[in-house]
């Protein structure tokens with residue numbers, strides 16, 4: 001079966017503390033008084049952060065676009081996870097420019113050193129993009145900026161985590177109390193089904209790449225927490241008429257940027273033969289975590305007690321140390337794929 005993103009193990013292995021980020025603009029070292037309020041009646045009231053390994057699998061790029069199309073989510077920040085923080089920031093910054101949403105701050109998470117060209121699947125899209133030109137805020141000390149954002153928010157922050165989680169785990173180590181001001185929505189694990197609906201469970205990539213980080217997430221004192229495992233997120237694709245509508249939205253700069261990235265990514269991705277990019281998406285795992293953050297009603301949930309082995313398997317276990325609300329199956333996957341398409345196409349924001 002497809003075991004996506006295995007290459008990341010290599011990327012993570014080359015841990016480097018040498019920061020290539022020093023030249024990144026210092027204009028941004030302060031988050032200042034970014035107080036989030038719930039006062040304005042017409043503004044979205046749910047401050048939202050995306051923790052992402054964008055630039056590896058393409059679904060993070062779809063998830064970023066998805067958040068930008070949800071009026072209920074007040075998108076505040078992107079925190080990078082695993083691999084090369086600056087590369088992930090480049091993809092994020094150019095996407096935010098395309099969406100004209102450079103008010104969203106970019107926080108550089110833990111950096112694991114330069115990713116080689118063969119790991120930068122969206123690298124050509126940002127080849128000539130310079131972070132210095134990004135008109136918004138880029139936090140070099142992104143984990144601290146993330147902590148400040150959570151602490152300064154007067155309402156709970158929705159934290160949507162769709163990658164291996166060393167940055168988020170580090171934030172929880174530095175300031176465990178922030179969890180109480182967060183609603184956590186994650187894309188993690190595999191309980192009854194593996195990749196591609198396989199009846200054998202998989203060591204899901206976001207868990208497997210940093211097992212201890214995931215364990216840290218599962219022991220945090222979140223205000224609320226829910227995860228979508230492969231059982232649900234591993235089944236989502238846009239195809240047929242749904243995909244055609246997005247492929248054809250050529251006057252929509254954000255969706256055009258998603259498709260550009262997908263077309264660049266498809267021939268470069270090593271874990272699958274993506275020769276269908278003109279007619280269907282790849283699996284959109286991460287969009288389900290975004291969906292749970294503002295709706296989630298097409299999913300069935302179960303609170304599962306489980307353990308996590310060192311290979312990254314999430315195992316149902318009555319005596320296991322972890323318990324979490326899990327989106328375990330779809331009420332209607334077809335309805336969700338239609339809904340997601342409409343959400344992505346909805347340009348008008350509140």
Ligand SMILES: [Ca+2]
Nearest residue numbers: 053060162163
């Ligand atoms: Ca991801």
